[in-house]
Amino acid sequence: MTMVVTQPCIGCKDKACLVVCPVECFHEDETMVYIDPDECIDCGACVPECPTEAIFHKDDVPEQWRRRFIELNARKVKVCPPAE
Template sequence: MTMVVTQPCIGCKDKACLTVCPADCFHEDEQMVYINPDDCVDCEACIPECPTEAIFGEDDVPEQWKDFIALNAINADACPPASE
């Protein structure tokens, strides 16, 4: 199960979640960060570090944000790696 970044991340500039990721699986664009599901090691370290409570395990993503599961996979491939 991969971690998924959802809607509350949009516009967040605090990148505390990136600093704890042992797999460097975050990617970013000008709006938010995304987790590459192929690189995520499912450690869940990023969940408590997210200041907007936007990160969930794939099976725990709230219904209104389920589309972010695919969005993370698509945008992680399209966007450069995130920088701290």
């Protein structure tokens, strides 16, 4: 399984979630950060650190964001650089 970054992350500049990731599975662009579903170990360390409450376990992504953001994270990590 994996964690998924959703809509509330858009525009967030506080990257506290990145610092706690033990496998560095985040990628980013100018809009938001994304989690690589193949690299994420589902530890959940990023969830309490997210200031916008935008990160969810894949199975718990709210319905309004489920389809768009699960796919968006998987697609964007292929084209966005790893987060710093």
